Amino acid sequence: MDSVATDLNSPVEKYTFEGHSFFLKRDDLLHPDFSGNKARKFYYYLHNDFPHITTLVSYGSAQSNAMYSLSVLAKMKGWRFEYYVDHVAEYLKANPHGNYQAALANGMQLHEASCDKQIFGDDTLFLEEGGRQKEAEFGIQKLAEEIQAWQKTASLDRVNIFLPAGTGTTALFLQKHLPNCTVYTTPCVGDEEYLKQQFSMLEANENNHPRILSMDKKHHFGKLYKENYTIWLKLQQQTGVVFDLLYDPLGWRVLLSYPELFLKPLLYIHQGGVLGNESMLSRYERKYKDNV
Numbered sequence: 001m002d003s004v005a006t007d008l009n010s011p012v013e014k015y016t017f018e019g020h021s022f023f024l025k026r027d028d029l030l031h032p033d034f035s036g037n038k039a040r041k042f043y044y045y046l047h048n049d050f051p052h053i054t055t056l057v058s059y060g061s062a063q064s065n066a067m068y069s070l071s072v073l074a075k076m077k078g079w080r081f082e083y084y085v086d087h088v089a090e091y092l093k094a095n096p097h098g099n100y101q102a103a104l105a106n107g108m109q110l111h112e113a114s115c116d117k118q119i120f121g122d123d124t125l126f127l128e129e130g131g132r133q134k135e136a137e138f139g140i141q142k143l144a145e146e147i148q149a150w151q152k153t154a155s156l157d158r159v160n161i162f163l164p165a166g167t168g169t170t171a172l173f174l175q176k177h178l179p180n181c182t183v184y185t186t187p188c189v190g191d192e193e194y195l196k197q198q199f200s201m202l203e204a205n206e207n208n209h210p211r212i213l214s215m216d217k218k219h220h221f222g223k224l225y226k227e228n229y230t231i232w233l234k235l236q237q238q239t240g241v242v243f244d245l246l247y248d249p250l251g252w253r254v255l256l257s258y259p260e261l262f263l264k265p266l267l268y269i270h271q272g273g274v275l276g277n278e279s280m281l282s283r284y285e286r287k288y289k290d291n292v
């Protein structure tokens with residue numbers, strides 16, 4: 001799998017949605033197993049050698065995209081993968097699917113317990129939830145360089161970039177390495193204040209921070225919203241591309257409410273996560289099947 005380390009690169013394609021044409025950076029197509037922004041954030045660990053490491057440890061939710069990508073990374077590296085969760089829903093244990101099933105198939109050792117960093121030795125690499133670490137900059141800088149190369153070929157000097165944020169790590173490092181572009185994002189997990197704090201933890205200079213756009217209404221991460229399901233279906237109908245169901249629906253709702261962003265060429269970053277759709281989709285279908 002070593003060749004993967006130098007080969008990560010994704011295409012940019014052109015689409016139209018609700019009358020707006022836009023470019024799409026297809027990081028969902030980065031690699032069959034290692035894709036999306038988690039692949040960018042963990043690229044540092046894939047690319048470098050860690051001869052003393054035998055075990056990778058992390059924690060978070062039992063459905064997360066980061067968990068799945070780490071299981072792939074560990075497999076590629078020949079590391080054990082120990083993952084800590086607070087709780088696994090009974091229905092998920094009984095019907096394993098999506099990221100959870102795929103990570104287990106990759107050999108993930110799952111612990112329903114809290115994770116105590118102190119117990120791990122020098123042979124263990126510990127990563128924070130969701131890939132929130134400064135090493136993420138390495139892979140996101142590479143993403144920025146691919147975007148710059150595309151801009152050059154397409155003769156597009158100034159571009160508006162949009163991507164929805166969780167921890168905001170991807171948006172932040174993109175803005176830092178694309179000074180000619182304006183990066184716009186929207187908080188999907190916390191509120192605007194939370195996202196600003198995240199940015200400041202990684203980068204003191206506020207000139208390097210992305211612009212935050214928000215909806216007026218409060219939005220809860222992982223909750224089912226009919227508007228999210230509807231826009232996700234429309235995206236698929238109009239572009240033929242499958243977007244993620246947790247972040248992209250909110251991202252697109254916010255983006256469409258700022259049509260002035262399309263006055264410049266707009267590049268939307270597809271951050272992967274499609275494997276995680278399975279669980280959201282079955283919940284949506286059960287709830288809205290007969291009245292979309």
Ligand SMILES: *Cc1c(COP(=O)(O)O)cnc(C)c1O
Nearest residue numbers: 065165166167168169170271273
């Ligand atoms: C993790 C993830 C995000 C959020 O990325 P951050 O760098 O934490 O902002 C957005 N979209 C998808 C599909 C993800 O998996």
